[in-house]
Amino acid sequence: MPSDQQHPQMSPDALLIKTASLTVRFGRRAVLQAVDLTVSAGEVVTLVGPNGAGKSTLLRSVLGLQRPTDGMVWRKPGLRIGYMPQRLAVDGTLPLTVRRLLSLWGPVTSEAVAETLGEVGAAGLADSPVQSLSGGELQRVMLARALLRRPDLLVLDEPAQAVDVAGQATLYALIDAIRRRHGCGVLMVSHDLSYAINGTDRLVCLNGHVCCAGRPEDVRGHPDFQALFGIDPLAMPAWLLAAGPHSHGDTSAPGGQHLHAQGHAGPAVKDTPTHG
Numbered sequence: 058m059p060s061d062q063q064h065p066q067m068s069p070d071a072l073l074i075k076t077a078s079l080t081v082r083f084g085r086r087a088v089l090q091a092v093d094l095t096v097s098a099g100e101v102v103t104l105v106g107p108n109g110a111g112k113s114t115l116l117r118s119v120l121g122l123q124r125p126t127d128g129m130v131w132r133k134p135g136l137r138i139g140y141m142p143q144r145l146a147v148d149g150t151l152p153l154t155v156r157r158l159l160s161l162w163g164p165v166t167s168e169a170v171a172e173t174l175g176e177v178g179a180a181g182l183a184d185s186p187v188q189s190l191s192g193g194e195l196q197r198v199m200l201a202r203a204l205l206r207r208p209d210l211l212v213l214d215e216p217a218q219a220v221d222v223a224g225q226a227t228l229y230a231l232i233d234a235i236r237r238r239h240g241c242g243v244l245m246v247s248h249d250l251s252y253a254i255n256g257t258d259r260l261v262c263l264n265g266h267v268c269c270a271g272r273p274e275d276v277r278g279h280p281d282f283q284a285l286f287g288i289d290p291l292a293m294p295a296w297l298l299a300a301g302p303h304s305h306g307d308t309s310a311p312g313g314q315h316l317h318a319q320g321h322a323g324p325a326v327k328d329t330p331t332h333g
């Protein structure tokens with residue numbers, strides 16, 4: 058029986074979300090098959106996989122925006138989620154300041170706006186028109202928007218897209234600092250494999266189903282992971298070999314390696330949820 062109801066008896070204290078045998082079909086096509094996923098407070102879990110692998114669909118299921126066809130999604134009772142979508146669902150032609158953008162989803166005080174923009178390194182942007190922001194500035198503002206909810210869980214869909222390599226490292230370091238400061242869990246999709254492998258607690262390699270999952274230093278040697286990303290096990294790149302518990306948060310060394318996962322060339326429909 059499909060369900061996304063809450064199941065309190067399944068929750069140790071730190072567990073924020075859990076999916077069990079989550080299956081999502083669109084028509085006859087199963088986009089997610091029997092996916093098991095957990096995220097606990099204070100941990101970063103990163104989803105990697107090819108285009109069309111179901112990463113965004115999994116995030117949407119966790120958010121309650123996509124109903125499971127089968128299996129279940131459990132969310133900790135009272136869980137506050139801050140969501141950073143892949144794209145901004147606001148008409149780019151409307152005149153809109155950052156301050157106004159941040160208040161579109163509910164009332165916020167000027168103090169909260171100033172404090173949160175400061176936290177993401179965008180203190181001077183409150184009165185800037187959204188249209189004038191660079192890619193990196195916009196992502197920081199979107200992160201501020203997610204943080205304004207004081208989330209227990211941050212859900213980030215490709216947070217570093219449209220950000221240059223130097224900016225990506227800074228943004229991922231910022232996300233790491235935020236989860237350390239607030240103790241929130243982070244569930245994100247990343248196409249930047251070098252960050253994913255070096256800056257996450259757990260890596261989930263998705264291609265409709267979970268191909269492999271675990272600590273980066275374990276996943277890097279998994280044949281499914283290597284096949285999906287075209288990695289030659291006899292000639293692993295240095296940044297991949299360096300992946301391990303001590304490299305956590307170090308996004309500088311690999312410098313934005315952007316490997317493209319293989320094995321799927323289908324169309325990727327991007328949904329842009331309008332709330333979070």
Ligand SMILES: Nc1ncnc2c1ncn2[C@@H]1O[C@H](COP(=O)(O)OP(=O)(O)OP(=O)(O)O)[C@@H](O)[C@H]1O
Pocket residue numbers: 083088106107108109110111112113114115323324325326327328
């Ligand atoms: N509402 C929908 N109706 C029908 N098909 C959908 C719907 N949403 C997603 N899909 C399809 O499901 C598949 C998975 O899409 P999803 O966006 O979850 O993949 P993804 O891994 O996030 O891809 P990308 O890396 O390109 O963002 C795609 O083939 C997509 O076309």
